[in-house]
Amino acid sequence: MDEKIRVNTFHPFYEKALNEMLEAGGKRFRPNLLLAVVKAYNPLLVENAKYAAFAIELIHTYSLIHDDLPAMDNAALRRGHPTLHTTYDEATAILVGDALNTYAFEVLSNAPMHSDVKIELIKTLSENAGPFGMVLGQAIDCYFENKKLTLKELKELHFNKTAKMIAASLKMGAIIVNKKDLADKLYEFGLKLGLLFQIQDDLLDLEDETKTGKTTGIDTHKNTFVTLLGEEGARKEANKLADELKSELEGFDESLRKELSKILEKYLYRHKK
Numbered sequence: 001m002d003e004k005i006r007v008n009t010f011h012p013f014y015e016k017a018l019n020e021m022l023e024a025g026g027k028r029f030r031p032n033l034l035l036a037v038v039k040a041y042n043p044l045l046v047e048n049a050k051y052a053a054f055a056i057e058l059i060h061t062y063s064l065i066h067d068d069l070p071a072m073d074n075a076a077l078r079r080g081h082p083t084l085h086t087t088y089d090e091a092t093a094i095l096v097g098d099a100l101n102t103y104a105f106e107v108l109s110n111a112p113m114h115s116d117v118k119i120e121l122i123k124t125l126s127e128n129a130g131p132f133g134m135v136l137g138q139a140i141d142c143y144f145e146n147k148k149l150t151l152k153e154l155k156e157l158h159f160n161k162t163a164k165m166i167a168a169s170l171k172m173g174a175i176i177v178n179k180k181d182l183a184d185k186l187y188e189f190g191l192k193l194g195l196l197f198q199i200q201d202d203l204l205d206l207e208d209e210t211k212t213g214k215t216t217g218i219d220t221h222k223n224t225f226v227t228l229l230g231e232e233g234a235r236k237e238a239n240k241l242a243d244e245l246k247s248e249l250e251g252f253d254e255s256l257r258k259e260l261s262k263i264l265e266k267y268l269y270r271h272k273k
Contacts, residue, residue, distance in 0.1 A: 001050055005103065017088055017096050021061050024079035029197075029263070030056045030169040036259040037173025037186065049176050051111030052121055056169050058104035059129045063138075063165075065097040072142060101129075113176070120175050128168035137161025141222065149223045155195065157223065162201075163194025182256075189248055193264075196241040199225045199234055200271040206231065238271040 003022070007015040031053030038049040068075040068083040069090060076086050084093035108122055127133060137160030140153075149157065167190025174183035202224040225234040246268060249257055 001047075001054065003054055013088065013092075017084060017092050018099060020081070020084065020087070021065055021079065021096075022057070022100075024081045026057075026061070026079050028057060029267070030060055030166055032263050033166065033169040033190070033260070034173040034176075036263055037170060037179075037256065038176050040256040040259040041177040041179060045176060048112045049173070051107055051113075052172055052176060055104040055108040055121075055125060056165070056172070058100045058107065059125065059134075060165060062097040062100035062104075063129075063134060065093055065100070067138070069093055072138075117175060117178075121172050124168050124172055124175065128164040133160055133164040133168075134162075137164075144223055146221050147223075149228070151228060154223050154225065154228055158195055158198040159191060162198040163191045166194035166197060167191045189245070192241060192248075193245055196238055196245065197267070199238045199241070200267075202226045203231065203234055203238070203271050235271055239269075242268045242271075 005015065005018045005022075007018065009015065034053050034056060035046060035049055038045050064078055065084055067073055068078055069085055075083055077083065084096055104125070105122060108125065109118060111118055111121075113121075129135070137157055140157045141161055144153075144157075167187045170186035170190040171183045174180070174186050203226060205224070206226065225237060229237060245264070249260060249264065252260065
């Protein structure tokens with residue numbers, strides 16, 4: 001599978017712009033979660049599963065591009081590179097985000113899997129990335145800038161904006177290996193993991209841009225776990241979630257625990273100084 005998007009056009013930089021943030025790196029956390037589940041139960045399906053993993057990364061990258069736009073966070077740096085609207089222009093950044101979002105489903109539709117499996121994957125990805133998931137979270141985040149939310153409301157915001165795509169990644173892995181009994185359990189685990197991930201990101205916003213690879217210090221007017229709970233309160237909440245996740249991880253069977261641990265050992269306690 002070619003992970004570079006190729007376009008036959010006379011546009012001077014459209015193809016370059018489409019691929020720029022994909023090639024800039026990133027943690028690849030979400031697609032790696034999906035592949036970890038597949039490796040745990042059917043390593044022979046890993047190559048086929050890469051289509052779904054790429055689709056998830058396309059959706060995630062589009063969301064970052066739009067999140068950085070002047071109408072959103074107006075950020076200048078992402079994945080250690082200038083954001084697309086600063087390199088090119090705002091219209092290009094919007095269109096690239098639109099293109100990656102749509103292309104994700106084209107990639108998924110072309111995956112070498114049974115049609116019934118692909119329908120379930122498309123349904124799961126669209127439900128969690130669309131109007132009832134990530135986009136809803138972004139809408140709440142933008143509307144309530146400079147308006148304080150309760151802790152319950154803040155969690156709802158980030159369950160949608162961040163956690164649901166992480167949960168969907170794990171669930172999609174279970175769908176590919178036909179582990180329907182495990183799919184919902186992994187989804188719930190992923191929601192908690194996504195919330196931890198968001199608290200950690202809020203704490204990382206306190207650090208220098210050279211460490212994070214993205215613009216920091218721009219969330220002071222937003223609802224974050226740091227602005228609501230303070231730095232120590234946010235770390236305490238992160239520790240609680242990390243301990244719960246570690247315990248739940250131990251409850252998975254050996255093959256799944258082994259594969260997920262390879263990824264999560266780096267992230268569960270990354271908030272600790």
